[in-house]
Amino acid sequence: MGVTCVSQMPVAEGKSVQQTVELLTKKLEMLGAEKQGTFCVDCETYHTAASTLGSQGQAGKLMYVMHNSEYPLSCFALFENGPCLIADTNFDVLMVKLKGFFQSAKASKIETRGTRYQYCDFLVKVGTVTMGPSARGISVEVEYGPCVVASDCWSLLLEFLQSFLGSHTPGAPTVFGNRHDAVYGPADTMVQYMELFNKVRKQQQVPVAGIR
Amino acid sequence: MADVLSVGVNLEAFSQAISAIQALRSSVSRVFDCLKDGMRNKETLEGREKAFIAHFQDNLHSVNRDLNELERLSNLVGKPSENHPLHNSGLLSLDPVQDKTPLYSQLLQAYKWSNKLQYHAGLASGLLNQQSLKRSANQMGVSAKRRPKAQPTTLVLPPHPGEYGVLSHRLHRASWKRKDGKAGQCSLPSTNRPPRALCGKCRVTLGKVLKVIVVMRSLFIDRTIVKGYNESVYTEDGKLDIWSKSSYQVFQKVTDHATTALLHYQLPQMPDVVVRSFMTWLRSYIKLFQAPCQRCGKFLQDGLPPTWRDFRTLEAFHDTCRQ
Numbered sequence: 001m002g003v004t005c006v007s008q009m010p011v012a013e014g015k016s017v018q019q020t021v022e023l024l025t026k027k028l029e030m031l032g033a034e035k036q037g038t039f040c041v042d043c044e045t046y047h048t049a050a051s052t053l054g055s056q057g058q059a060g061k062l063m064y065v066m067h068n069s070e071y072p073l074s075c076f077a078l079f080e081n082g083p084c085l086i087a088d089t090n091f092d093v094l095m096v097k098l099k100g101f102f103q104s105a106k107a108s109k110i111e112t113r114g115t116r117y118q119y120c121d122f123l124v125k126v127g128t129v130t131m132g133p134s135a136r137g138i139s140v141e142v143e144y145g146p147c148v149v150a151s152d153c154w155s156l157l158l159e160f161l162q163s164f165l166g167s168h169t170p171g172a173p174t175v176f177g178n179r180h181d182a183v184y185g186p187a188d189t190m191v192q193y194m195e196l197f198n199k200v201r202k203q204q205q206v207p208v209a210g211i212r
Numbered sequence: 213m214a215d216v217l218s219v220g221v222n223l224e225a226f227s228q229a230i231s232a233i234q235a236l237r238s239s240v241s242r243v244f245d246c247l248k249d250g251m252r253n254k255e256t257l258e259g260r261e262k263a264f265i266a267h268f269q270d271n272l273h274s275v276n277r278d279l280n281e282l283e284r285l286s287n288l289v290g291k292p293s294e295n296h297p298l299h300n301s302g303l304l305s306l307d308p309v310q311d312k313t314p315l316y317s318q319l320l321q322a323y324k325w326s327n328k329l330q331y332h333a334g335l336a337s338g339l340l341n342q343q344s345l346k347r348s349a350n351q352m353g354v355s356a357k358r359r360p361k362a363q364p365t366t367l368v369l370p371p372h373p374g375e376y377g378v379l380s381h382r383l384h385r386a387s388w389k390r391k392d393g394k395a396g397q398c399s400l401p402s403t404n405r406p407p408r409a410l411c412g413k414c415r416v417t418l419g420k421v422l423k424v425i426v427v428m429r430s431l432f433i434d435r436t437i438v439k440g441y442n443e444s445v446y447t448e449d450g451k452l453d454i455w456s457k458s459s460y461q462v463f464q465k466v467t468d469h470a471t472t473a474l475l476h477y478q479l480p481q482m483p484d485v486v487v488r489s490f491m492t493w494l495r496s497y498i499k500l501f502q503a504p505c506q507r508c509g510k511f512l513q514d515g516l517p518p519t520w521r522d523f524r525t526l527e528a529f530h531d532t533c534r535q
Contacts, residue, residue, distance in 0.1 A: 001442065032515075120515025121460045146440045146460040146501075149420045153501035156511040163512075183420060183442075 001070075002121075002145035003153050003184045005161065006192035007170035008199060009126075009138040017128055017135040024126050024140070025115060027164045033119035039127065040069045041139075042111035043197050046095065046102040063102055064194050065095060068186070076190040080198075084187040107132060110197045112139045121145045122160060129200050136200045140165065141189070148183045150176040222289055229285040236278040243271040413452050415445055416491075419498045422463060424470070427454050431483035433474055433490060438467040465519040465531065466497065476523055496526040507533035 012020045029035075046063040066076040067089070075091040078084045087094075095102060114127030123143040129136045142161060147153035154172055161169045174195070175188045246268055254260040304316040411434075416424040420441050427435040439445055439458040447453045458464055477489045504511050505518040506527045518528035 121462055122515060144501075146462045147421075148441045152421070155504075156501050156517055159511045160515075181420065 001184070001186055001189075002123075002143050003147050003150045003157065004141060004143040004189045004192070005157050005170070005173055005176075006139060006141045006189065006196055007161075007165075007173075008129075008196055009140050009165065009168055011138065017138060021114065021126055021128055021138055024138070024164070025117070028117050028119070028124055028126070031119060031164055033117040033122075033124060036116045036118045038069075038114065039116045039125045040067075040111060040113045041127070041193050042067050042109065043194065045105040045108035047105055049099075049101050049103050062105075064197075065092070066190050066193065068190065068193075071186055074186070076187065078187075078190060078194055080194070084191060086187060110136075110201065112193075114139075124164075129197070131200070136203065139193075139196055143189075149181050150184050150188075151181060225285055225288040229282065229289055232278060232282040232285050236275065236282055239271065239274040239278045243268070243275055246271050413454055415452060416494070417441070418494065421498055421500050422466065424494065425452055425454055431487065432480075433487060436467065436470045436474065438463045438470055462500070462516050462519060465516060466500070469520055469531075470494065473523065493521060493523060493526065496521045496528075499528065503528040505530045505533050 009020065009024065011017055012023065015023070043064050043066045046065060048061050048063070061079055061082070064078045064080075066078065068074070068076070073089055075087050075089050076084060077087065077091065085091075095104075110129065110131045112127035112129045114125060117124040117126070121144060123141075123145065125139075125141040125143075127139045127141070129139050140161075142157060144153050144157055144160075147156075154176060158169065158172075173192050175191050246264075251260040251264045254263055301319055304319065307313060307316065411427070411429050413425060413427045416426055418424065422441055423439050423443070423445050425437045425439070425445055426433055435454065437454060437457060440460050440463055443458055443460075443463075445453055457467060473490060473493050477486045477493070479486050500519070501517055503518060505513070506529055508530065510530075511517055513530040513532065516530070518530045518533070520529040520531050520534045521527070522529065522534070
């Protein structure tokens with residue numbers, strides 16, 4: 001896997017989420033990108049159970065359990081700013097057994113689904129972020145396969161992002177800054193998705209104009 | 213023209229020589245006539261024999277005389293067309309009916325062309341010998357035995373001062389790894405064994421950018437395959453995979469350019485210099501994803517970063533920007 005940048009694309013003025021996604025995919029197809037199936041990333045939130053909290057006297061930490069269709073046999077468990085565990089998909093069953101320590105937050109499941117596009121060595125995934133039944137935003141993931149060091153190819157990625165996101169090009173993801181010249185891994189992508197989902201959740205309270 | 217004139221002067225000698233030939237022929241035929249007729253009727257056998265012998269001798273003498281005359285004349289005639297550049301074919305110019313048989317002018321034209329061809333072929337062969345594309349000293353006509361025995365060469369790239377800054381040390385770390393997996397400097401075996409046995413392959417890792425599989429035949433680099441840092445360079449049975457290409461377009465392109473570089477850096481007499489220059493050139497790919505094109509200033513063109521590195525300046529260019 002290469003270096004990946006996950007960003008949120010704001011919904012265009014006077015357009016629905018669906019229309020903005022279509023606009024974006026049309027732009028990609030004009031660029032010469034080829035459609036290559038679909039993708040899905042989902043995330044479930046767990047609270048630390050009250051019983052364990054009392055003994056440690058800490059504020060409850062949130063744990064996120066995520067899946068990525070790019071790694072169908074893996075399950076990712078992350079803490080905010082904390083470690084990221086990569087496990088087999090059986091981990092979900094384990095979480096049920098750990099009810100005493102981690103409790104699933106109600107209606108917290110958030111996911112993004114969309115189409116996968118290939119353009120040369122770039123892999124672009126444009127997805128609709130949904131929480132429950134409603135569409136909340138748009139995620140854009142760009143992966144550059146040949147490169148494994150994030151800082152090496154950020155300028156190159158930026159140029160590619162600019163070519164189809166225009167003025168909505170994001171800044172460098174925070175995970176890029178922490179890594180220096182370490183090899184980029186799948187966990188870094190999941191951290192970016194987690195941050196994106198958190199951002200979308202917060203927007204929930206202040207509905208964005210244009211989402212219908 | 214002088215030849216033509218001298219031929220004209222000697223025409224008289226020619227006609228004399230022709231008549232001399234005729235005389236010779238007739239005298240020779242008289243000899244055979246005499247032999248055919250045999251002895252004439254004479255009174256005595258002795259008289260018959262004497263008359264026959266005398267007659268035969270007369271005839272032979274006349275043959276001898278005619279032959280001498282012909283030889284004398286032939287000296288006069290000489291060899292008329294010897295000095296002519298076209299030898300005997302030069303005589304074609306004497307043909308008065310030029311219009312019907314333009315052989316002579318055609319011949320001259322052909323002669324001129326063949327001269328020119330020979331001249332150009334000579335020039336071309338000189339040039340080709342200077343810039344030999346042959347890839348080993350063997351093919352240059354130097355026998356393998358006479359080739360100086362190559363010492364085990366240790367190839368270490370010197371760190372590049374200044375220019376690459378922090379990155380250069382990373383490159384310095386770019387280690388040679390032999391196929392046995394041991395890291396370290398790549399020392400190539402000496403040529404004590406027959407050259408066929410010297411095929412080797414090594415894996416070169418350049419920073420965290422790419423891996424190169426270098427297939428060597430004795431001290432000559434035969435083939436290179438460039439792959440991504442995160443791509444596997446081994447086959448299922450754990451051997452170096454020297455056949456399959458990278459799944460990324462950018463490294464396929466770099467592989468092509470590396471092959472071009474192999475053909476560019478050719479010095480059959482000094483293979484170690486070739487390896488060194490090639491590795492120095494390859495090192496410039498440490499900034500494959502970081503260096504914008506020196507011509508258009510952009511990173512991407514048709515989805516690819518600047519994959520070409522100039523052989524002399526090592527500057528980065530897109531494939532289409534390099535001209």
